[in-house]
Amino acid sequence: MLGEFELIRHYFAAAACARAGGEVVLGIGDDCALLQLPVGEQLAVSTDTLVAGVHFPDPCDPFLLGQRALAVAASDLAGMGATPIGFTLALTLPAGDPLWLAELARGLDSMALDCSLRLIGGDTTRGPLSLTVTVFGRVPSGLALVRSGAQVGDLLCVGGVLGEAAGALPLVLRQAEADADVAEHLLARYWSPQPQLALGEALRGKATAALDISDGLLADCGHIAKASGVALQIERDRLPLSEPLRRFAGDAEALRCALAGGDDYLLAFTLPAAELVSLQAAGWPVQVIGRVLAGEGVQLIDAAGNEVAVSERGYNHFNA
Amino acid sequence: MLGEFELIRHYFAAAACARAGGEVVLGIGDDCALLQLPVGEQLAVSTDTLVAGVHFPDPCDPFLLGQRALAVAASDLAGMGATPIGFTLALTLPAGDPLWLAELARGLDSMALDCSLRLIGGDTTRGPLSLTVTVFGRVPSGLALVRSGAQVGDLLCVGGVLGEAAGALPLVLRQAEADADVAEHLLARYWSPQPQLALGEALRGKATAALDISDGLLADCGHIAKASGVALQIERDRLPLSEPLRRFAGDAEALRCALAGGDDYLLAFTLPAAELVSLQAAGWPVQVIGRVLAGEGVQLIDAAGNEVAVSERGYNHFNA
Structure with missing residues (x-):
């Protein structure tokens, strides 16, 4: 299914977002992507899965699905006060409809531009439709917004x-x-x-x-x-x-x-x-x-x- | 499905691997996990999905499935020369059978110990069985093993x-x-x-x-x-x-x-x-x-x- 991931890349922001640059030392195409953080910063990571028929109706508009899948994941970076870096996409889908994929990629791309997130890697597999997005961000050490610091009187x-x-x-x-x-x-x-x-x-x-x-x-x-x-x-x-x-x-x-x-x-x-x-x-x-x-x-x-x-x-x- | 992820954690290495320590500043339980890399090192990231009936037979032994899912992902770190840090697990499964989950967690745990990988986050959703594992490793800047350096005569x-x-x-x-x-x-x-x-x-x-x-x-x-x-x-x-x-x-x-x-x-x-x-x-x-x-x-x-x-x-x- 490499071809399908290639197709997603093709439609993804004129590929600009998939290239190296900034914190992304190496993007798509090797065993791993490589990220380099500024000294004094920590990496924030979160994974979210959306399953057809559970988290979104099936069928649905693939453009909207792409937007929503990435937004849901990126929101966890917001919740930590992290600055967005990039994301990986694990896409499982039953059939390779190029138009559907192109619309999905366009939706992902649209939200990725809004959120300043680059596509840094992924995996495409055959199976029932679902998307797992893992997002990466950076935050100065000690300044991440965690859940555990609320004080009486706040x-x-x-x-x-x-x-x-x-x-x-x-x-x-x-x-x-x-x-x-x-x-x-x-x-x-x-x-x-x-x-x-x-x-x-x-x-x-x-x-x-x-x-x-x-x-x-x-x-x-x-x-x-x-x-x-x-x-x-x-x-x-x-x-x-x-x-x-x-x-x-x-x-x-x-x-x-x-x-x-x-x-x-x-x-x-x-x-x-x-x-x-x-x-x-x-x-x-x-x-x-x-x-x-x-x-x-x-x-x-x-x-x-x-x-x-x-x-x-x-x-x-x-x-x- | 928080309860099912909690169950996985429960069976996962007496939870020791899920706690903070080393490069893992913050593990499971907040919007994001937080990783801190040593100065001069880069982060290596890879995502792999295994779908039931495509990448493994269904039904299968959940202990073996857990071992295999993590090994497949960790192998990408080996291919980059990266030192393992941790992984996130996005698990989609049709029903919450506690015994099945316990065996899956035990298989993941066994391979995680072999590979020195901590469970740092995840997501459990209802749907057709599949596992997406995202692995994280670290490698000194400039020393990652990429695919592009082969020289004539090697x-x-x-x-x-x-x-x-x-x-x-x-x-x-x-x-x-x-x-x-x-x-x-x-x-x-x-x-x-x-x-x-x-x-x-x-x-x-x-x-x-x-x-x-x-x-x-x-x-x-x-x-x-x-x-x-x-x-x-x-x-x-x-x-x-x-x-x-x-x-x-x-x-x-x-x-x-x-x-x-x-x-x-x-x-x-x-x-x-x-x-x-x-x-x-x-x-x-x-x-x-x-x-x-x-x-x-x-x-x-x-x-x-x-x-x-x-x-x-x-x-x-x-x-x-």
């Missing part, structure tokens, strides 16, 4: 409006319809998430803990709480919900998507109040949604400060 | 007897039987290849080009010839064939397996004659099988120096 923040990708699922699966402008907006949030790489870099040395929201806000806040040995309190009425999502899904469902729907690929993070001011002054889209308390777990409260029962957590892929 | 060498894994396929597929000692020997070569990591490190600064034989000797020598802009001449009667393979398959089929069968995961490399002496004196299993000439492509000759027609090249997976 603010809990997110990088944008929540729940839109999860709210788009009925549209993705063609189980519902919406006005063209609403549908277009929500579908874009599902198919073309925008990894918050620049925000991640801006949070270095400022955020005490961070991650990208992929399992849903409640579940992911639970990860920070557990790793940091603290409790996170979320104020329900401060959750940023978008007008298109509320219009399409209604307030209750929009809230459910924001809390428990996955696939946001926005950053959630904790930081001291003093850092918030400078970030907002610099124009970063930082929304405060709660705070860090002593204790454990995640607590949801209403405007009066009363705890709200939470019945649904975690994963909300449409078939998992 | 010797062409391999690191051991050829064709045994390909020859074992009828046994792997239970299409043939053999005496117990022969079957055991050949099946071990298929299921538990031993990546030549130490040999790869020993070849740094000595070999002018190198790779691991995965597509078959002729095809892989073709890769060196093309990348280096030279011709490689292989002397048929110098090819190291094992007694068990000849006994099981006969001389003609043994030769075919050595030339065109994939899955050897031994090193093939070129070096000046002067380097050969020091390597053999140090006890490395280096076998000369030919030499580097001006020209292009791969040429097979018999003992009289006459060219032998080559009709079959490249991949020989049982279903590809």
